[in-house]
Amino acid sequence: MKNKLTQFLLLYLLIYSSSSMATGPRVSPNMFVDNANQMHAVELTPFLDSNIRNRGLLTELIETVLKLEKIKGDINILPSLNMVTYYFVQENALAIIGGDFNLGKKAKNKSIFIPILTVDEFYYYYQENAEKTLSWNGNLGSFNNKKMGVQKGINVKKYKQAGINISYGRLAALLKKMKSHKVDFIRGNKRTVETSIEQYLPKEKSLFKQMQPKAGKLVLGISFNKKHPEGIDAAKSFKIGLRKIMANGQFKSILQNHLGSDVKLESYIKYLN
Amino acid sequence: MKRIVILLGFFCLIYSNFALSIDKVKPETVGLSTKRLQRIDYLIDQHISDKKIAGAVTLIARKGKIAYLQPSGLADINKPMKADSIFRIVSMTKPITSTAILLLYEQGKLLLSDPVSKYIPEFKNQKVIEMLPKGSDFAYKLVPVKRDITIHDLLTHTSGILYLASTGWFPNDKREQVISFYRDAGITDGFCRPDETIGDMVKRLAKLPLYAQPGETWEYGLSVDVLGYLVEVVSGLKFDQFVQTEIFEPLKMHDSHFYIPKDKLNRLAADWNSDWKGSLERVTGPLIDGDLALCPNDAYETSGKYLSGGASVLSTAYDYFRFAQMFLNNGELDGVRLLSRKTVELMTATNHSGKHDATLLHSHGWKFGLGFAIQQDRSHNVDSGDKGVYEWAGYYSTRFSINPKEQTVTIFLSQTSPFGAHFGLWDKITALSTSAIAD
Numbered sequence: 001m002k003n004k005l006t007q008f009l010l011l012y013l014l015i016y017s018s019s020s021m022a023t024g025p026r027v028s029p030n031m032f033v034d035n036a037n038q039m040h041a042v043e044l045t046p047f048l049d050s051n052i053r054n055r056g057l058l059t060e061l062i063e064t065v066l067k068l069e070k071i072k073g074d075i076n077i078l079p080s081l082n083m084v085t086y087y088f089v090q091e092n093a094l095a096i097i098g099g100d101f102n103l104g105k106k107a108k109n110k111s112i113f114i115p116i117l118t119v120d121e122f123y124y125y126y127q128e129n130a131e132k133t134l135s136w137n138g139n140l141g142s143f144n145n146k147k148m149g150v151q152k153g154i155n156v157k158k159y160k161q162a163g164i165n166i167s168y169g170r171l172a173a174l175l176k177k178m179k180s181h182k183v184d185f186i187r188g189n190k191r192t193v194e195t196s197i198e199q200y201l202p203k204e205k206s207l208f209k210q211m212q213p214k215a216g217k218l219v220l221g222i223s224f225n226k227k228h229p230e231g232i233d234a235a236k237s238f239k240i241g242l243r244k245i246m247a248n249g250q251f252k253s254i255l256q257n258h259l260g261s262d263v264k265l266e267s268y269i270k271y272l273n
Numbered sequence: 274m275k276r277i278v279i280l281l282g283f284f285c286l287i288y289s290n291f292a293l294s295i296d297k298v299k300p301e302t303v304g305l306s307t308k309r310l311q312r313i314d315y316l317i318d319q320h321i322s323d324k325k326i327a328g329a330v331t332l333i334a335r336k337g338k339i340a341y342l343q344p345s346g347l348a349d350i351n352k353p354m355k356a357d358s359i360f361r362i363v364s365m366t367k368p369i370t371s372t373a374i375l376l377l378y379e380q381g382k383l384l385l386s387d388p389v390s391k392y393i394p395e396f397k398n399q400k401v402i403e404m405l406p407k408g409s410d411f412a413y414k415l416v417p418v419k420r421d422i423t424i425h426d427l428l429t430h431t432s433g434i435l436y437l438a439s440t441g442w443f444p445n446d447k448r449e450q451v452i453s454f455y456r457d458a459g460i461t462d463g464f465c466r467p468d469e470t471i472g473d474m475v476k477r478l479a480k481l482p483l484y485a486q487p488g489e490t491w492e493y494g495l496s497v498d499v500l501g502y503l504v505e506v507v508s509g510l511k512f513d514q515f516v517q518t519e520i521f522e523p524l525k526m527h528d529s530h531f532y533i534p535k536d537k538l539n540r541l542a543a544d545w546n547s548d549w550k551g552s553l554e555r556v557t558g559p560l561i562d563g564d565l566a567l568c569p570n571d572a573y574e575t576s577g578k579y580l581s582g583g584a585s586v587l588s589t590a591y592d593y594f595r596f597a598q599m600f601l602n603n604g605e606l607d608g609v610r611l612l613s614r615k616t617v618e619l620m621t622a623t624n625h626s627g628k629h630d631a632t633l634l635h636s637h638g639w640k641f642g643l644g645f646a647i648q649q650d651r652s653h654n655v656d657s658g659d660k661g662v663y664e665w666a667g668y669y670s671t672r673f674s675i676n677p678k679e680q681t682v683t684i685f686l687s688q689t690s691p692f693g694a695h696f697g698l699w700d701k702i703t704a705l706s707t708s709a710i711a712d
Contacts, residue, residue, distance in 0.1 A: 079477040080480075082454065169459065
């Protein structure tokens, strides 16, 4: 009996130690299991950015609400807007995060969008290349025949209708294209554009110019998926949580932590209902 | 004062001679025929007079000694090619990067079987693209990887990561879809030096779908650029610093750099566009052909952020000979042991990529080891060489070949675009260098 027990223990130790010390691919269950509650976002510095504190302002605001309301959800920031839409439309991800999603009609119908922040958007040009040839009077027709830099996946129908030529690229590439005059102008919010100029073309900072009047607004938020088993309930809870953090001052505090203490909450929520 | 000037002059003389002096031996002392090697002179000169290439440096070594080192033609307009001219070796960077990884492997800092996500978390839970039947609502779907990419997959190009330029080499819908994500995400092949760090690029790349399940295909791509970043993560050093201190310095590769020092700018050979029919023009701007973007003039930048493990190194024929000779010597050169014999054997083994052949530069019968293509048998259409020969190339028409059986190193460096046109010339060079063996 004693012998058998010893043999068993030895065998157990052998199996246990060999599995724990084995080299080769470290196989763990999470390599194979999809997270059912994925929330996908496209990079938009400084709101959604894996390389900055708490992955950006919008990420922190959303994660705060998720935690408060005990909503299970993992935010995955991707470099491609088309991938974000794919996950929402095709894989019924719990939610997508950002602004200009360009979802088709079918996808819009299954989306519950909760706005969180709004930012004003402007058109920008590179002074040396476009100052004399570009004018903006609030009507897109004034950009007729000009080349606009746009991120892939954004709806460009209205620009094309106005006779504007489109060149696609990430913001960093579009800024360089503006500098080399392959693109005449871009549209973007002040925070994102200025952060990117600072990061990629700091020496030319003063040569990027903002045009007036403003181009419009970008509403940043979260779109829950009605087709996801938890989508509708999660959206309801999220709305409640968002109201709570606005009321208790957490929203303002996070906003100021990211954008500076002089930032006025009102300017970021002024278009929200 | 006069004495100081004389001393300085003397020092400069010694220094400049030292910089240019490369020991060559009479070919016969290492079993090569001088007369037969001269056939390479005629071959290269003919290509120059036909205006197919502007110039080249060709090096042939045997038994550890350089028997043939011939600069020919022009390095730039009105500037003759020199033995120490510096070249964009582009993808000949890849064996250097693979060596850096194997050095970390020898230090016990990583295992080739480790998932890359162990070091770069963005590689966890990657997706693989699968095309859906035509007429489906969506053209594709993304399925989970069956297993994470390993370091071994990156070394052997079996990771499923592509080059954007591959849309031109092997066009198909699936490839086009993956590359469209690369374009969205601002991924580049690294032949032009983007204004970002390699880590920035690799972290974005990791979030994009793979072309195939890891280990299930052989696709030449950005895998080695990922390895460059992996070196940074594992070693804690910038990639160029690691390569400098762990490879270039021990091997005395004094003219190998990621960014050229100012005082060597005049040694950098220009790139030339050739139609191989007599029209030859010095390249002045970027060469863009669909998804292939080449910026030969980026090599004149003396500093920058981007350190591509797949493409960034500038080097000379002599320096690359030293690197190649280290492999022929089973990991050691001039008393300095860089790699162990077993690691060199591992890198040059032909059974790393299973049934997949390295068919980009060669054809079936060539396998990819850990950094090079290796001749597995003679069932292919490359004329010369032996089983066990290993080699690789660079996009501006640079090549090297190492023959362990005959103890030869053959290096051909030119700067000629487009890439594929020089294949016939290279095959002839290897045929002539092999047939110069006279023992």
